[in-house]
Amino acid sequence: MIRSEFWVVLTLGLALVGVRNRALGDEGMWLFNNPPKEYLKKTYGFEPDQAWLDHVQKSSVRFNSGGSGSFVSPDGLVMTNHHVAADAIQKLSNQENNYLRDGFHARTRSEEKKCVDLELNVLQSIEDVTAAVNAAVKPGMSPEQANAARRGVTAEIEKASLEKTGLRSDVVTLYNGAQYHLYRYKKYTDVRLVFAPEQQIAFFGGDPDNFEYPRYDLDFTFFRVYENDKPVKLEHYLKWSKNGAAENELVFVSGHPGRTSRLNTVAELEYLRDTAFPFLMQRLYRMETNLKVFSDRNSENARRAKDELFGIQNSRKARDGGLAGLLDPALMARKRAQEQKIRDAVKSNPELADVVDAWDRIEAATKKQLEMNRPYAMLEMGAGFNSIYFKIGRTLLRANAEKGKPNGERLREFRDSGLESLEQELFSAEPIYPDLEIVKLSDALTHLASELGTNSPVVQAVLNGKSPRLRAAELVTATKLGSIDIRKKLYAASSDELAAAKEPFVELARLIDEESRALRKKYESEIDEVKRQANSQIAKARYAVEGDRVYPDATFTLRLAFGTVNGFEENGKKVPYVTNFAGLYEHSNEHQGQPPYDLPKRWLDRKDKLDLKVPFNFVCTADIIGGNSGSPVINRNAEVVGLIFDGNIQSLVLDFSYDDVQARAVSVHSAGMIEALKKIYEADELVQELLGTSK
Amino acid sequence: MIRSEFWVVLTLGLALVGVRNRALGDEGMWLFNNPPKEYLKKTYGFEPDQAWLDHVQKSSVRFNSGGSGSFVSPDGLVMTNHHVAADAIQKLSNQENNYLRDGFHARTRSEEKKCVDLELNVLQSIEDVTAAVNAAVKPGMSPEQANAARRGVTAEIEKASLEKTGLRSDVVTLYNGAQYHLYRYKKYTDVRLVFAPEQQIAFFGGDPDNFEYPRYDLDFTFFRVYENDKPVKLEHYLKWSKNGAAENELVFVSGHPGRTSRLNTVAELEYLRDTAFPFLMQRLYRMETNLKVFSDRNSENARRAKDELFGIQNSRKARDGGLAGLLDPALMARKRAQEQKIRDAVKSNPELADVVDAWDRIEAATKKQLEMNRPYAMLEMGAGFNSIYFKIGRTLLRANAEKGKPNGERLREFRDSGLESLEQELFSAEPIYPDLEIVKLSDALTHLASELGTNSPVVQAVLNGKSPRLRAAELVTATKLGSIDIRKKLYAASSDELAAAKEPFVELARLIDEESRALRKKYESEIDEVKRQANSQIAKARYAVEGDRVYPDATFTLRLAFGTVNGFEENGKKVPYVTNFAGLYEHSNEHQGQPPYDLPKRWLDRKDKLDLKVPFNFVCTADIIGGNSGSPVINRNAEVVGLIFDGNIQSLVLDFSYDDVQARAVSVHSAGMIEALKKIYEADELVQELLGTSK
Known part of the structure; x- marks a missing residue:
């Protein structure tokens, strides 16, 4: 699951900054104020206009607990992943009401449950403040002085903006300091739980299936945002697509990728490979064992540790894949060749003389x-x-x-x-x-x-x-x-x-x-x-x-990715782009219905009611990473066709390098969500709200 | 579980050698050719004679896979722990016949299953060869030369003994080189599986209950030793006690403790604490996670990895306890004080001048x-x-x-x-x-x-x-x-x-x-x-x-330990010395019968047949450690009163220091074994063989 992991970022000693990055194919986590309009027009014959961009931006939601989401009704309904919501659901649960395990369904607004400490952010505007930031850092300053000066001016810009607008104001370092943008967010802190399925079906297949495809997870949860004790009324929210994602369709993902290290120098990547990742893995192994031991003592212990244990296991599997990528000599050779090319170019350009030793300084x-x-x-x-x-x-x-x-x-x-x-x-x-x-x-x-x-x-x-x-x-x-x-x-x-x-x-x-x-x-x-x-x-x-087709490394700020709905080849076999409910039941049977392949009782009882051919999960080539969990997948009309919840195992190297041969983003299909809500959960009021057919 | 862990010893970089050790109370893993006769006589009024010692020695069996056992019938029946036998049982199992999970019961001799690579050793004689070994190491030799010379003479002594006697011959380094003894073993390689219970009941409570007490494990397995395709006929085997272990009774444990580090210098202990143990723990955490991930994919994977995973989890818990001991400043202060005392004595004795810097050389x-x-x-x-x-x-x-x-x-x-x-x-x-x-x-x-x-x-x-x-x-x-x-x-x-x-x-x-x-x-x-x-x-x-009340550190060779059957105090509460079958069912119910507290079907079906008051597990103060798993617990008449299978959590520091306040050896009670064999497994022929009542 591609939930963002701040502590991992910190433990790895990675700064949340990036450098310019030249994109190929469907690559890219684009800034909303600098989308790849030309490429989209040329390749897909589609050019999003400013109204489209504003609408999608203001319909997108950041979960400060580490994930993405979107508004999906005029009454403040927010869609995200179950595993993004899990932290909030866990905090609402206790020994008597285990909502994380059993699910939650508020059939009326009064039953919606206020979260303990959830903060949602919605990006309102972006302002380039590069000049102001750079002006504070004088030539000849020591690194320590430069760092202090930059921190000082940044804090002042943020404070002034907050005082002026009342909006949460963050200066974001982009292109690794080549640009600084001021992001202003509307902040919501009264967020209430509306609907969550059982974790069993949200995370069907558990750790073994995590980051794998084909997949069968109903990984969604719905919240509602309140202000002054009333649901907010929204101008911008995403409507539901009639049919959902179709093969080869162009789709967009609007979300908050957490961190990439695509333009790290070779020295930095070797440091990650030989020091930072091994150290992190060692911590993850010991924390996982420790929490497993605690959990195995009894069921209440297991409940208490559940979400934290999931987070650790999820990171362990993701980072294991990342480390495998770093240990792949082919990837490292590619990085080395790219670096050499730039270094050679720099050497032969007298104007770039002061850049020649930049790599050595990093090393x-x-x-x-x-x-x-x-x-x-x-x-x-x-x-x-x-x-x-x-x-x-x-x-x-x-x-x-x-x-x-x-x-x-x-x-x-x-x-x-x-x-x-x-x-x-x-x-x-x-x-x-x-x-x-x-x-x-x-x-x-x-x-x-x-x-x-x-x-x-x-x-x-x-x-x-x-x-x-x-x-x-x-x-x-x-x-x-x-x-x-x-x-x-x-x-x-x-x-x-x-x-x-x-x-x-x-x-x-x-x-x-x-x-x-x-x-x-x-x-x-x-x-x-x-x-x-x-x-x-x-x-x-x-x-x-x-040249200039560039996007910055991910910074857990709003980005636009795009791609096509497409399967991939693995070990010489074609993996189809979509799964369905029939596959879910087969997959469970293959494992004799044993955990983590067991199904909630109502999924067994109500199997007959389902149309088993309805799409359940699907993959596309959009460029996503941890933090994108819960991002809406939308079509050209900005309608919801799916919900990002994971990447496949081949996507785990996307931290370092984009690939569209095998790497895929994994989503819940919009049609599958409606089918399950209707037939399994009988959540008709929620379905009507999503489809815009409420009375 | 206190199975021996050779690879752990190796990874820790510990030599399998020890130094003289002054014993207190029931402390000691005594050589059969130097038992604490005087202490036993003075304290317990019992003095084992040579015939008693010979009989017990020749009834004791070493499992070269890492554990202990004993002969318990004249027809070559061998008793050990299920977890010592697990490696052999796993190797006899396949996808169709999962004997490790489901148990095994040969109702006739022809159904007994020959193990794949099990080797059992029975100690026949001990010969002091110190003089011969020392003669080979000449004064003035470099460490490298001394090591080579010692290795050379050792190999020759072993070879000559093998050729002369046909017995497996090992020179054992005792008291860390102060003595070398030649151990001659009768070797058995045709070993057949007779009876094993389900792992569920043998390891009831799983990892959470491992190294804990009170306890409820039927941790036994029976093999039979063959020669020339016939069961061996034995002169020496242990008879079954009528009543089994009673509170405060003096008992003996004859088995093969693997390794202790009780007389390590402080520098060596600090090396273990800060380097060797952390490195080992890190390996255990990663191997455990790796095998868990493999096992969770499907039930056949789980079967394949089961015994190896158990071994790793067992080591992890044991070593975690050992490390906690090393990190206890009180233990280390005690060690430091003991060391200082000797160092002071050495300094003040001119005859020991060449010993003064021995601690520095070790550091x-x-x-x-x-x-x-x-x-x-x-x-x-x-x-x-x-x-x-x-x-x-x-x-x-x-x-x-x-x-x-x-x-x-x-x-x-x-x-x-x-x-x-x-x-x-x-x-x-x-x-x-x-x-x-x-x-x-x-x-x-x-x-x-x-x-x-x-x-x-x-x-x-x-x-x-x-x-x-x-x-x-x-x-x-x-x-x-x-x-x-x-x-x-x-x-x-x-x-x-x-x-x-x-x-x-x-x-x-x-x-x-x-x-x-x-x-x-x-x-x-x-x-x-x-x-x-x-x-x-x-x-x-x-x-x-x-002075002279001394025993060498453990070397996975036969030792005699002794102690009394006794409970202990924990958090101000008395923990009784014994558990019974009623407690087993209660303990399962406390955990809603969920794994690892689930009971095999026949234990549920036949509960009514059991006398629930019959003793199941018990503890005593005998000085045991990893490798003692499967050792018989015997009374003064050398009759079986129990079967060692574990130490409690307080015993995990016994690697470094004996304690009889809380540390206890945990055994299956002889009466509990008979009760389960009769009522649950209807293994009447086995019961008759054990009790010596076969027709």
């Missing part, structure tokens, strides 16, 4: 990265303190220090324009289970000791003379951060009051804060900034060499 | 170990080539080279006295599943690239321009080593013929052989030998300081 930065990767990941990224309590404790500690500083000098996550979202998360009513937190923290502290050495001063300070297990239990037992009131009190506290509270996780964060901040500062100035400057130079050189 | 050796641990584990230990095919291919390659050398100069596993056992394994009819081998090898090659760097020459040579996945598939598809005939042919081939065969896995082994052998040589002379010499000096010093 030197990756060497530094290699040196400090582990302490940085364990301390600053928090890998050594895997617990919600630690996250809260550190946020309280740092908010206390940062809020007193001028806006432009703060750590980025504490800038004024982001505080509202930060508070939404900090004061979330998300259930926390102390037993699960002890298990996670205990393992993380063990990992911390292994990585940094048990005798190292920072580990000795953290463990405080105890074993990791004992220390974790002690901290979790003593913390009061389970209480939202306490969090609010400590958030409002003075520095002295915070210290006097002796909250265990605030104090734990304090113990490592000096060392951790120093690592971050070093990382940002000596690695990120050096890479940003060098990559930005390379980007300009590429532009000179390769 | 220096652990630094070297730290440097070469990863390449050594990946290449020489084979962690980078996790496949049965590689194991076979390397054995063929090395046998070809080693058999031509004088006996004393060969790698230890190819010495004459061991060749028969080596061939038994090499030509095993164990089923090999190419799909599973691809999955394992592909992951191992990925790990190899991560550990040694994809660009390193050895990795480049191994991958041969392909990705790990492609290379693994290519090798497994091309190999012919699935055929035993081919293996036999290549084993008999000349060096030229072997090279001409171009067998992929032989050639793969050849690619790394020079580097791998060099690592081994360096490891053995610069680490093992240095430690052996230093530890041996320390052992003598300890002896001078601490």
Whole structure:
């Protein structure tokens, strides 16, 4: 499943920035203010006009928990994937009402359930602020100064925009610093659950079928957005296509791809291959085992850990595929040849003399990265303190220090324009289970000791003379951060009051804060900034060499992708573009209906009611990646023909390189969604709302 | 489950040697030629005489697959644990007959099934050969020379003994080189499966209950030993106790503890804690995940991977507990204080002047170990080539080279006295599943690239321009080593013929052989030998300081342990010494009968027939460890009162330090075994044989 994984991005030490990228075929995650109009016109005879683009943009929704969605009715109905919604559904569930397992269906508006901490964003406008940002960075500044100046001006632009418009305002770094755009979002925080199927059918086939095709998943969930306790009234929403996706049809995907690394230099890719990915995989393996062990103890444990375990397994399978791509010498040879071509061109062009050593500067930065990767990941990224309590404790500690500083000098996550979202998360009513937190923290502290050495001063300070297990239990037992009131009190506290509270996780964060901040500062100035400057130079050189059909690497901001609905060949056999309900039942039978191939009871009971030939899932060539989960697939008329939920196994190298031979995006078919809602769930009111036939 | 884990020992880089150890309370894994007679007499008023010791020794059986057992009838019936037998049962199973899952019951001798490659050893005699071994090592020899000389004389002693007696002859290094004993074994290779319960009940509670207590496992299996196609007739076998283990009773455990590290120096323990254990855990996590993913695809995959997956999960849980012990500052402080005491004593004794720097020499050796641990584990230990095919291919390659050398100069596993056992394994009819081998090898090659760097020459040579996945598939598809005939042919081939065969896995082994052998040589002379010499000096010093109640660290050779049948306290509550059948059903109900707490159908159907008050599992204080699995628990009359199958979670630190406060050995009760055999399995003929009431 292609849900976005912020923590993965962070653990890998990847900056969320990119460089110019020359596109081929259906390649590209295009900016809404720079779509490939000419190519579309030439290839498909279709040119989206500004009204079309505005309409699709304002119908598109970003899930800040990591995914995409769209408005699909004038009454604020939002469609996304079940696995994007899972985090919110899990937080609404408890031992009595296991909505994640059993599904949820509000038959009336009053039954719709308000989510605990979900924030949705809808992009309203894009403004180019490159000149203003660049003006702040003076020639001759050190990397550290340049980084501070850029952070300062960015925070000011965002704050001014927020104050002026009331809209969430984020400066987005595009083309790796060649451009900076200000994105303004309408923000919705009253989001209510309308309909979710059983996870069994949403994630039918489980981990074995994840990232595979053919596929049979009803991976959707519907929410409704409220304002002032009433459903919002929308001008822009997507209508439903009568027939849904057809073979060879041109389709568009409007969503929020999280991150790509397509124009990384070879040195960066080798760092990912030999250091960052192996380190990440190691963490994923241990976290997966640890949560599996916890889950296997009893069914309530399994329920508590379910969504987190899914996220880890999903990342493990995705990153395993990504690493396999990096270990493919053919891919690396291609990258090496591309790089050599640009380097040769740069060498022979005297105007680009200052770019000649850009690759070497990046390589030197990756060497530094290699040196400090582990302490940085364990301390600053928090890998050594895997617990919600630690996250809260550190946020309280740092908010206390940062809020007193001028806006432009703060750590980025504490800038004024982001505080509202930060508070939404900090004061979330998300259930926390102390037993699960002890298990996670205990393992993380063990990992911390292994990585940094048990005798190292920072580990000795953290463990405080105890074993990791004992220390974790002690901290979790003593913390009061389970209480939202306490969090609010400590958030409002003075520095002295915070210290006097002796909250265990605030104090734990304090113990490592000096060392951790120093690592971050070093990382940002000596690695990120050096890479940003060098990559930005390379980007300009590429532009000179390769011309102008370009899109930036993914940044979890709104992009437009396109492609055709098409099967592919695998091991000499054609894999058809579409599956149907008959295939679902056959696939279950092939596995004797055993988990994860078991079907919910009503799917067995109501099989006869279904038209088994109705399309269920399908694939297309659109260029998507993690974060695109929940994106609508639309036709030329901007009507919904499907819902992106995954990529096939061949698509897992799309992080590094686009391919339209075998790589495919996997979607739920719009006709299959209606068929299931009608015949299995008898959700007639929802069907009518989607089809626009409500009375 | 406390099955022995040779590969773990190897991956940890632990030598199977120990130093003198002063025992307290019921501590000790005693040599049969040096039992703690005085202590037993003084404390328990019982003194085993030589006849008792001989009888128990010759009734004890070693499973070379990694475990213990005992003769329990005059007709060659052998009792062990189901999880010790699982490897053999798995190898007898196929898609049609899943004996591991469904159990097996031969109602007549003709139905008993011959195992594929099981070798059982029964210790016949022990001879002290210390003088002969020491005579070969001359003063002034370098570590490398000393190691070679010792290996040479050892191989000669073993060969001479084999030729003279026809018995398997192994020189065992005890007290870390302070003593060398020649162990002579009667060897049985025609071993037939008689009875095994369903794995469900043998391993009831699965991973969650593993190493926990209270417990409810029927973890037994019976084999029968044949010679000349007839059951052997035995003089020495254990009779069945009428009542079984009673609270506070003195009991003995005769079995083969695999390895302990109780007298490691602090430097060695810190190496284990910060390097060896974390590296091993990382491998276990990835192998567990990898096999789980393979198993989850379908039920046949699950069957194929089952025993291997169990072994990995079992090690993961055991080692996790061991690491937690090492990370307990209290344990390490105790170790440090003990070490300081000896060091102080040594310093103040001029006669021990050459021992003063022994600890520093060991610490220096652990630094070297730290440097070469990863390449050594990946290449020489084979962690980078996790496949049965590689194991076979390397054995063929090395046998070809080693058999031509004088006996004393060969790698230890190819010495004459061991060749028969080596061939038994090499030509095993164990089923090999190419799909599973691809999955394992592909992951191992990925790990190899991560550990040694994809660009390193050895990795480049191994991958041969392909990705790990492609290379693994290519090798497994091309190999012919699935055929035993081919293996036999290549084993008999000349060096030229072997090279001409171009067998992929032989050639793969050849690619790394020079580097791998060099690592081994360096490891053995610069680490093992240095430690052996230093530890041996320390052992003598300890002896001078601490006196003579001593036993050597475990070496997977026969030992006698003792203790009392006793519960323990946990979190302020008393945990009773025994469980019963009623508790089994309750425990299943607490988990709604969901796996791994589901019961086999006949256990549900025949519940009414059982006397639910009959004891099922019990605990005692005997000093046991991995490798003791399947050991008989006997009373003063050498009658079976139970069957060791596990230690509780508190026992997982017994690798490093004995404890009788909470640590307990867990056994199946003899009365419970009879009750289940009679009432659930209607195995009357087996019950009569055990009770000696056969007609």
